[in-house]
Amino acid sequence: MKCRVLIVDDNAPVKMLFRELLLKEGVASISEAENGVEGLPHLEARPAKGADTWDL
Structure with missing residues (x-):
């Protein structure tokens, strides 16, 4: 799957x-x-075409 x-x-x-x-x-x-602060650079480097949030 290409995603x-x-x-x-x-x-x-x-x-x-x-x-x-x-x-x-x-x-x-x-x-x-580990958290949003660490995750943000991933999104800045390669912006998402779609996103989903699950609060479990």
Whole structure:
């Protein structure tokens, strides 16, 4: 699947779970950040065409 995903979460097991699920779905480009401050440079470098926020 040709898409990029940025996972932003301070909970390492949650990031690992999402990474595994996305890899199983064929997502090849996955970046991670601990929080919004760390995640913002990823978005500035490669702006998103779409975004979604899940508050779990």
